[in-house]
Amino acid sequence: MVKLFRPHPLVVLIPLLIAQLAILSLQVRNSEGTTLLRRATLLAISPFLLAANTGENFVGSVWNEYVSLREIRNENESLKEKIQAMNLESNRVLSSLRQAGQWQALLELRGQLSFQTKTARIIGRSPSFLSFTLMVDRGSEDGVRKDDPVINAEGVVGRVISVFPRTAEVHVILDSDAAAGSLLSRTHLQGVISGTGTSFLKLNYVLNQEDVQVGDKVVTSGLDNVFPKDLTVGRVVRVRQGESVFKEIDVLPVVDFTRLETVLVVVNLRPRS
Amino acid sequence: MIEFLKVVVITLVAVFSQLLLTKHLEYFYLLDIPLIAVVYFGTYKGRIESCVIGGVIGLIQDSISGLPLGMNGFSKTLLGYMSASASRRLVLERFGMLLGLMLVLSLTDSTIKLVLFLGTGLTIPTRYAMATLLQALLSTPPGAAAMVGLTKLDRWRE
Secondary structure, three states: OOOOOOOOHHHHHHEEEEEHHHHHHHHOOOOOOEEHHHHHHHHHHHHHHHHHHHHHHHHHHHHHHHHHHHHHHHHHHHHHHHEEEEEEEHHHHHHHHHHHHHHHHHHHHHOOOOOEEEEEEEEEEEEOOOOOEEOOOOHHOOOOOOOEEEEEEOOOEEEEEEEEEOOOEEEEOOOOEEEEEEEEOOOOOOEEEEEOOOEEEEOOOOEOOOOOOOOOEEEEEEOOOOOOOOEEEEEEEEEEEEOOOEOOEEEEEEEHHHOOOOOOOOEEEEOOO | OHHHHHHHHHHHHHHHHHHHHHHHOOOHHHOOOHHHHHHHHHHHOHHHHHHHEEEEHHHHHHHHHOOOOOOHHHHHHHHHHHHHHHHHHHOOOHHHHHHHHHHHHHHHHHHHHHHHHHOOOOOOHHHHHHHHHHHHHHHHHHHHHHHHHHHHHHHHHH
């Protein structure tokens, strides 16, 4: 006996119900004139449409953000380059101004000084913190000799320790081996100023009982036969009673060694003709 | 063949008696005779035949009642399936059980039609909403009685 194929009732029921709804939808229109079938179809696919739209928006948004970020990054790099160029230009201008200022001050000082000097440009600095030396663009061909004092408009810079035909090496007063005969301009007390290897100087050989005050100006005494008399060295910033007979006096140099670019080399202490 | 004719005759009688009775006596619209026929076929036929017959009866009912085609079609298709499923599990020899089934299916019919009205966005006249619920309640006792009568007729015929 042949058994006829009999589908599950739901297989018949569901298509029948859908067919009835389809028939119904073909006739029924809502107030906007849309049929139920279209409404149902739209209702069914709208989540997918929404998801697709959201996805598209998301991808679009990410892409736009990416493009924007790239543009911003390029712009940022371009701006950075411009800023660097402007900084360089600004530094160059400031440097020129500062140099011009220093040159002007030196020329003024030169006019006031009674001895012969040569203006020199600093062309190198010692890379080590242990030795404070400078290289200047004046040498023996310019009349520079060993032990010539080096000054600027503010005061004492150092002395020449090595001379080459076109250059010279200057021992800065800050170096722990550097020293100069000095005196306190207020009291005319004499001493020896020496470097400490730091940014401060030390005034030695001033007796404990002497009157030294913070702010006192220290100038060269001219007794060392190196530096001319009355060149400013610095100002007293700290005074202590020493354990020996001498005071411990800290002096802050007037010369700003970090910004030093031009100096005067005193080539002859004799008065100019 | 006889069974097919029986289905056709009962269907036509149910649908057109509803039409004619309502034409002469307005309040007969409160009696859903096609629903009784659908439930009756469901009590002794399989689920597939029942939902197909229900669907056809519903479509005919829609075509003559002025309702959107498919409204009763959808409802009666589902009711045919439900009545056939219920008859497989329930003992419908007892009048009380038959009455209960009839009530549940009538209310289901009314509910489906109201839902379809809402779903299609059509405005439901309050009168119709009340009437369809009343129809469910009023169709139950005569429906159950008619089914008992039809069942007895079948047995007598056999």
